[in-house]
Amino acid sequence: MRALVDEAARRSSVLWLRYGDDERARPAWHVWRDGAVFVVAEAGTRVGGGEQWLPGLADARTATVICRAQDSRARLVTWQATVRPLQPRTAEWEAAAAALRSARLNASDLAGLIDRWATTAVIVRLDPTGEVLETAARSAAAARHGSEAGRS
Secondary structure, three states: HHHHHHHHHHOEEEEEEEOOOOOOOOEEEEEOOEEEEEEEEEEEOOOOOOOOOOOOOOOEEEEEEEEEEOOOEEEEEEEEEEEEOOOOOOOHHHHHHHHHHOOOOOOHHHHHHHHHHHHHEEEEEEEHHHHHHHHHHHHHHHHHHHHHHOOO
């Protein structure tokens, strides 16, 4: 299952996160690096700084990560992650920020992006726990089983 998580997260630039008390899944662009997902988001309750709005992510301990196929948007794998905000300007934060910056497609201030993130955003690392909640194969099997059960 680890290979499926790795492949799905590496091939996609957007995944869906469910965390905290919020039951809805929120889209998040990310990078996959060193066996983990890295996400940059607005810090605290601040809105309008140019980063994705993922309120409370930095305070969450765990998150459910949903990876979808790029072509069909079907769920490929849903897995659990531990959530860890990175401390700005540490070596780990700098490496994550550099990877996120290189993947950023729509930034108008690429030159000052990392400095801005250090003061107005949070970079979060999501590490797979090893717990896979759903795969495309499991989902298809459940759908078949449910439809067969309805015929008896």
